[in-house]
Amino acid sequence: MIFDFNPKSQEAANEIGAKFFQGDVSKAESVEAAVAKTVEEFGSLDIAVASAGVGGEGDVVTSTVENWERTNGIDYSGGFYTNKYVTEQLLKQGYGGVVANLASMFGLVAVSNNIAYSASKGGVMDMTRAAGTMHAKEGIRVNAVAPGVIRTPLIDEPTLEQYASLHPAGRVGEAQEVAALITFLASGKAKFITGATIPIDGGYTAV
Numbered sequence: 001m002i003f004d005f006n007p008k009s010q011e012a013a014n015e016i017g018a019k020f021f022q023g024d025v026s027k028a029e030s031v032e033a034a035v036a037k038t039v040e041e042f043g044s045l046d047i048a049v050a051s052a053g054v055g056g057e058g059d060v061v062t063s064t065v066e067n068w069e070r071t072n073g074i075d076y077s078g079g080f081y082t083n084k085y086v087t088e089q090l091l092k093q094g095y096g097g098v099v100a101n102l103a104s105m106f107g108l109v110a111v112s113n114n115i116a117y118s119a120s121k122g123g124v125m126d127m128t129r130a131a132g133t134m135h136a137k138e139g140i141r142v143n144a145v146a147p148g149v150i151r152t153p154l155i156d157e158p159t160l161e162q163y164a165s166l167h168p169a170g171r172v173g174e175a176q177e178v179a180a181l182i183t184f185l186a187s188g189k190a191k192f193i194t195g196a197t198i199p200i201d202g203g204y205t206a207v
């Protein structure tokens with residue numbers, strides 16, 4: 001099931017034979033409805049990736065209150081709603097499950113010209129620690145990934161160029177590389193990993 005605000009995601013769903021639910025992750029009732037629809041379609045919900053996000057803009061002075069509320073409403077509260085309703089469903093099913101949250105290296109180190117994003121991604125990591133330990137005995141694992149700058153529609157070309165050399169690896173990352181880490185975290189090979197945030201940033205936060 002693909003959950004997204006943008007109706008164009010229907011095309012992506014068609015391409016890979018997935019179902020599509022159009023909703024707004026910043027609205028709790030929308031996320032709750034998406035979880036219910038997924039269970040209705042597939043009989044259960046076993047793995048969730050909380051990825052919906054926006055970039056945010058502005059520093060401690062230039063960020064507007066609207067920008068703060070929108071960015072945190074989607075990137076932080078949206079993450080909470082997803083963790084909440086998915087975990088509720090996993091507990092009902094009774095055999096464990098997996099949640100992967102999209103944090104960012106900018107939750108680990110400062111991005112001083114984007115305070116709302118920085119705060120929301122730091123919050124995602126703390127939420128992951130709390131959610132990933134609460135039901136660990138019941139086999140519910142919650143982890144986060146903290147990517148560096150990754151080539152996706154979220155990042156414009158000048159920003160990709162600017163950041164490439166700032167990663168010790170000398171390049172930005174690819175979406176498939178992040179997907180591979182999430183796939184590992186969702187697999188049985190990662191069954192002793194919970195409450196963790198794993199950087200995937202070409203070494204950016206290591207120096």
Ligand SMILES: NC(=O)c1ccc[n+]([C@@H]2O[C@H](COP(=O)([O-])OP(=O)(O)OC[C@H]3O[C@@H](n4cnc5c(N)ncnc54)[C@H](O)[C@@H]3O)[C@@H](O)[C@H]2O)c1
Nearest residue numbers: 004005006024025051052053102104147149150152153154
């Ligand atoms: N690209 C990067 O460099 C990078 C780095 C670190 C973390 N991340 C995080 O990874 C996640 C995915 O980002 P991406 O780079 O694939 O960006 P993207 O813009 O390609 O994808 C984000 C998706 O979220 C959807 N979305 C936005 N607001 C929504 C809402 N209110 N409800 C439902 N869906 C909504 C958008 O329609 C879009 O399809 C985000 O949480 C982002 O913060 C990205």
